[in-house]
Amino acid sequence: MKNDQIETLATKRSSDLNANFIDGFADGWFMALKESYKMELDIKLTERKKNKISYYEWTQGPYYCFSEGQIIYDIREAHTCWREAIKKVNIACQIVAAKPNIPIKIADNVKGKTKFSVLEGYVKFILFKPDKERTKLIPHVCYNLSQNNFVNYLKTGNL
Numbered sequence: 001m002k003n004d005q006i007e008t009l010a011t012k013r014s015s016d017l018n019a020n021f022i023d024g025f026a027d028g029w030f031m032a033l034k035e036s037y038k039m040e041l042d043i044k045l046t047e048r049k050k051n052k053i054s055y056y057e058w059t060q061g062p063y064y065c066f067s068e069g070q071i072i073y074d075i076r077e078a079h080t081c082w083r084e085a086i087k088k089v090n091i092a093c094q095i096v097a098a099k100p101n102i103p104i105k106i107a108d109n110v111k112g113k114t115k116f117s118v119l120e121g122y123v124k125f126i127l128f129k130p131d132k133e134r135t136k137l138i139p140h141v142c143y144n145l146s147q148n149n150f151v152n153y154l155k156t157g158n159l
Contacts, residue, residue, distance in 0.1 A: 013046050013059035018151065025076055030157035031093065032076045040066045041151065042101075062118045064147035065100035072154065087134050093154075097124040101147045123150040 019026040019033065019041055026033040038044065042061035047054055074091045077084065099121035106115045124144045128137035143159060153159055 013061050015057055015059055017043055017058060017060045018155070019043065026155070029155050031072050031074050031091075031154045032078065033072060033154055034079070037066075037070075037072075040064060040070075062148075063101045063103070064121070064151055065098075066095055066123050066147060066150060067098045067100070068095055070095045086130060086136070089130055089137065092128040092137050093125050094128065095123055095125045096142075098122065098147075121147045123147055125150070 019029065019038075021027065021035040021038075024035045026035075026037075033041075042063040042065070043058055044061075045056045046059040047056055049055075072093045073079070073085075073089055075085065075088050078089055078092070079085075101121045102119050104117050104119045106117055107113075108115065122144060123146075124142065126142045127140045129140045130136070131138050143153075145153060145159070
């Protein structure tokens with residue numbers, strides 16, 4: 001069975017997105033999450049049909065897949081001139097290890113049916129804060145969250 005078939009069986013994709021991107025960033029989020037992270041949020045264009053007519057719309061799924069090496073800042077300016085941005089950055093988040101959410105098959109041998117669910121992955125990350133001179137970022141604390149809780153952190157700032 002192909003991954004897209006498993007995904008279809010595991011969950012229906014929603015047109016209710018967890019991020020609304022304005023000017024390239026998730027609107028209203030605690031961290032300045034760039035639109036280029038749509039794949040990590042499992043937001044993608046999905047073919048739909050209505051009255052036998054195909055169309056595409058952005059849909060949300062449960063397969064978050066943030067990965068090692070990614071760095072996310074709390075301000076948009078961090079993606080411009082670093083010399084100026086470092087004066088404004090309060091928090092940066094660097095992922096040091098991660099495992100994505102994945103679909104799993106659950107067999108019910110009594111009923112003879114198969115169900116699909118989501119096995120949550122994890123994100124281990126370090127929060128960095130600026131030094132007193134605001135010339136560099138220094139490691140502050142390390143966290144290990146599920147992919148779902150990591151997305152919630154990026155959105156709300158709550159750990």
